[in-house]
Structures are given as C-alpha cells and as structure tokens.
Amino acid sequence: MIDDDELRELLPALRRFALGLARDAGDADDLVQACLERALSRWRTRRPDGELRAWLFSILYRQFVDAQRRSRRWRRVFEPYVGDEPGALAPSAEDTVLAQDALAALGRLPAEQRALLLMVAVEGLAYQEAADALGVPIGTVMSRLSRARQRYRELMDGGPLRPALRRVK
C-alpha cells in the first residue's frame, strides 16, 4: 500500500516535473492526476525495493508520452485551426524574464532530453533511477544528458526566446 503522506510530500516535485514536460499548468495537473490514479490503482506493480519517487516519475513520463502521441493524432485532424506552439506557458506578472527564458528553452528541447534534464538536474534523481524511469541504458542517460545541457545552453545563449521576441532563423 502507498502511504498518502509520502505521496503528498512528493506532490510538488511531481507537479514541477509535469509542468516542465507539458509546459501548460492545466495539462500538467491533469498529468499528475492521471499518474496518481494509475499509481494508486496499480501500486502492486511497484518493485518493492524501488524508490517511490522514481517509480512515480516513470509513470508520469509514460503518461506524458502517451498523451503526446494521442494529441499528435488529433492535431493532424485539427491542423488548420491550431497554432504551432500549443500549450506554451502563459507568462504571469511575477515571472521574471529569466524564468520565462528558462521555460521557453526547456520547451524547445526534445521531450526525452527535457524529461532527463528535469529528473536529474532539477529533481536530483540518481542516473540509474532516471535510466529505469525512461527505460534506457545508463550509457544513453549520460550521453543524452550531455546533449541536453549543451542544447539548453545554446538556447539560453541565443537570447530571449519569448514568442514575441524570437529571432527568425
């Protein structure tokens, strides 16, 4: 059985991770909800020795990938009516320019690099845990992490990335 208090403690990290993946606060919370529902109804499938947080992250990531696949299918149907940057985080008054740049740069990384950077660099998961959560070998985790950091840095160096100010390449 999963302890509710343990889950409550992990909720902020899960929401952050989901937000970094989905880039829309509403979508992110939907993801967290789907993840918790799955975790609470399938808690028997959890490995007894595994860390709860890494297990939840892996569930959430899989939910995200599935949802993305579904929405791609839908977007093809509705293509003419949808802008090319759906789900971008709406900037709010208290967001600093830097924070907006950071999220915009994150959003331009491929999903698997984004997930990895969030797990390891932001949430501090061990490499092996991240490898398990993403279902890839640890060697892939290391090379992908390196690429993610370099790409992110390039995007940040490239100047402001907010839609209104983005440079045309």
Next chain:
Amino acid sequence: MNDIDDTELQAYVDGRLDARRCADLEARLAAQPALAARVAAWREDARQLGEALRRATRPAAPQLDPAVIRRGLRRRRQRLALLCASWLLAVGLGVLGGWQGRGALARPAPMADAVEAYRVFASDRLRPVELRAGQGADLQAWLAGRLGRPLALPDLGTYGFALLGGRLLSTSEGAAALVFYESADGRRISFYVRPSRRQPEPSVGTRRDGPLTTRWWFHDGYGYAVVGAADDARTRAIQDALPDTI
C-alpha cells in the same frame, strides 16, 4: 573536446562525484577556464530551471490530494460496477422475457381451433349444437353442403357414443363443421372438419391440452380433429380408430 571525460563532467555538475575525484577534477578544470565556465553555467542553468518551475507551479491543487484521488477512483469503480450490474439485469430481463414470450412467436398448434371450439361448445348443456341428430340425413347433407365436400359422419355407437348434432363455425380457412357425440354418462367427444390450405408435416399427431386430448390429421386439403376428455379410455380408442375410417 578536452581531456576530461564527459561522463565525469556530468557527474561533477550533478554533485555525484566523491570528494577525491571532485578535487581532482576541479584541479584540472582550473587549467581550462573555458570549460570551467561552461560547467558553472550548467550548474546555474539547473538552478534557474528549478527556480522557474517552482515559480510557475500553481500553488494549491486540492484535486491532486491522494485522498481525493482515492475517492475518485472508488466512485469510478462503483459506477462501473453499477453499470455492469444494470447491463446484466437488462440482459437477464431480455432473456427472461424472450423465454416467456417464446409461445407468442411459436406457430399455433395444428388444429388448435378444434380444441377452442370444443372448449366453447362441449360444456354448453342447453344448446351445444345448432342442428340435432334427430333429423339424421339432414345434418349430414347440411354440413357437407356448407363444407363443400361429401361428409360421412362416423358411427361411434360401438364405443357408447351417440350422435348429438352439429354446428357450423367460421374459421380463417373457411367454414368448419363441428359434430358432437355424447355417451350415456354425459361425456362428449367432438369431430371437427375444415378446409386447410397448408398440409403440415407430419400430417398426423396427438396433443394434450390440459384435460383434453386431440387427435388431428390432414388429408386432401382438409384438416380433421377428434377432441375429448384425456382421462376417458374411450376417447383414445375412438381417436385411434377414426382416422382410418374417414
């Protein structure tokens, strides 16, 4: 790109190196300012990203509380169970209804009208027939004329039944002749003839309807039936003998 292993560099950025390797790497980084700046930038990136996400996360999310999620799951399971139950009930009722209604769809039993006629008129003590047997040949000629075929009324005297009389009835197949015989102890047996467009297979049979037994047969465009009390041995004897004499 340099003599420092990339994996080691990542581990350093993520703070996963032990103290000795950490110090060793820092010494080497000191000789490469460009790389050192890049590593510092990576660390700063991670910090900024975490900060940005913390800011962007909406404060409270009561719908994400585990207790709320559990309640939602329980409700969903209950709804599903309810749905399954109602579905089963619907199927069950359908099956039950179909089973009970099977008689409505089944074809009527052969010569069922003969049994109905018996039920209506055999119990009538006052006037079970239109024309009494006293007129003898008249009855036979009258029925045959209306039926459209010659009709020889069987003599059941050897079984203890005397001709009582007959009446005409209308059926969907045409005019039907209903003839009653009566025994000394007041029991009645009917002989029933009417045209039949169909010739069912098998063309002869016996059927039990409650206290009544019916022997029916079809021959040459006509249907025949002998109906009487099932608990009377004479009825069965007559039923067995009659088809061969007509």
